[in-house]
Amino acid sequence: MNNRAFLITTLLCYGGAALVALLAVLGFVGLAGDPGLSWALILAGLLLAGAGVNAQTAMRAQAEAAKRALSDADLARTQLERQRTAVDALGDGLDVAIFICDGRAGIRYANRRAMELFRIENAVGRSILAITLSYDLEQLVLETFRLKEAKHSELNFSYPVERVGLAKAWPSDEDSEHVYLSIYEITDLRRLERVRQDFVSNVSHELRTPLTIIRTMAETLLDDDPPDPELSKKYLPKVISEVDRLSTISNDLLILSAAESNPVRKHNCDIAETFRSVLDQLTKKASDKGLDLIYQGPKQFFIEANTAQMTQVAINLIDNAINYTPQGSVKVNLKDEGTLVEIDVIDTGLGISSEHLPRIFERFYRIDKARSRATGGTGLGLSIVKHIVESHGGKVSVESTLNKGSTFVVKLPVGNVVEPESDSGMP
Structure with missing residues (x-):
């Protein structure tokens, strides 16, 4: 409500009513002429007072209406802001990259996944080509805007890394100036x-x-x-x-x-005894090639694992080392790393060139197929090692230098081990 208008109305109405009432009183006491005139003045004062009351009531009603309208507008703005926040949260929670583009393939919105996928901090205002470096994606957006119909395609992206994604673009409606774009990674x-x-x-x-x-x-x-x-x-x-x-x-x-x-059925497993036993089994094969088999580590070391599968890991790694070591030695080094146990299988053999290392644990992948066939290898041994180790929550890796040898490193969690009771030694 306008405070100035309220004050002026109050002064005019109530002030006039008071003045008229004063004149009426003076008329009654004979100071202002005819008493009939005094009654007229009293009536006029009452009318002025009533007018003031009505004016104030009307102005208060207008003020309340304006206040309610302002409150409704604030509520609408608050609700709109909440809806916008909810939509942004929904978009950022999706594992799908979402863009909103204009008719020239300029970006008006990008969700969190889109910025993560293309490693950008602020995409708004930039073109889809500048962000993704994909000409095919830009053409998909432009064609969608031009034809006003949905388009989809499987695209290969080279930036920032090699990826494959399913891209879909669609207009919101026939008169829309925007194109929605989604990219779902299927690499x-x-x-x-x-x-x-x-x-x-x-x-x-x-x-x-x-x-x-x-x-x-x-x-x-x-x-x-x-x-x-x-x-x-x-x-x-x-x-x-x-x-x-x-x-x-x-x-x-x-x-x-x-x-x-x-599922892996784990129990107490003496990993040290497992590898030493496999070394004993393969001693003759190593001796026939003139190789030394060496074990370095504790006599006993218990972890929570499947003994049969750990034996398979030991056989595959040690036998593989013997097959590809023409001279020198194969050494197993077992180390306590606190919550982990590390097992290194080290050979002085042929080694592996760097271009083969990323694929060495793939099924049927063999560096020298003729040599592998001659040694009876199937190309599955290292893949088996990888899957068994990872199913136990561990990791396996390899370091190698061509013509100098290789080191396969297995790291396994110790887990919840129940130490076996030792014999009392009493007769």
Whole structure:
């Protein structure tokens, strides 16, 4: 309410009423002429007072209405701000990159995932091309704006790293000046599909090769009439060898499948005894090559793990080291790292060149296929190690220098170990 108008109205109405009442009183006492005039003045004063009351009431009503209108506007603004905050929170909580672009592919909004995906802090006001460095994505936005219809495409992004994403752009309505754009990253999905395809291809190849050899030799022996003992003596051991190879591949596939899918059943496992036992088993194989097998570490070290799977890890790592070490030694070094145990398998063998290291734990990946086949390797050993170690909550890595040797490092959590009771030694 206008305070000045309220004051002026009050002075005019109530002041006039008071003045008229005074004149009326003076009329009654004979100081202002005719008493009839005094009654008229009293009536006029009452009317002025009533007018003042009505004016004040009306002004108060107007003030209350204005106040309510202002409160409604404030409430509407508050609700709008809350809705905007909620929408921003929703957009930032999505694992999908969201952009709002104008008709020239300029960015008007970007959610948290979009800024993380392309490693930017403020995208608003910049073009989608400048942010993503993707000409195909820019064209997707422009085509959507021009045709006023939704478009989608699978795109490869090179910045800031190699990624694959499903991009979809759509207008809000026919008259809209904006285009909505979403990008859902499927890099891991495509990688897994590629791994699956490679796995099927490699399994088919690994099975086909020994089967072809077996079939060829069997047909040769079958066609040999009369049978040639020398030919049989030459071919039959090779047939048996290839059958053994098929059996090894099948066994490794079953071990790998179990490591990937079955829950780990953990118990007290003496990891030191496990690796020392495997070293003893492979002593003859190492001696035949003139290699020294060395163990360095405590006699006992208990962790929470599956003993059978830990034995498989030890066999694969140590046997692999022996196969690729023509001279020198293979050493197992076990160290207590507090909540972790570290096991290093160190050889002085052929080593691995740097370009092969990122893929060394992939299924069927072999650096030298001919040598691997000669040693009976299936290309699954290190992949089995990786899956078993990771299923136990650990990590495996490799360091290698070509022609100098390799070091495979396994780190496993100790877990909740119940120390075994020692014998009292009493007779």
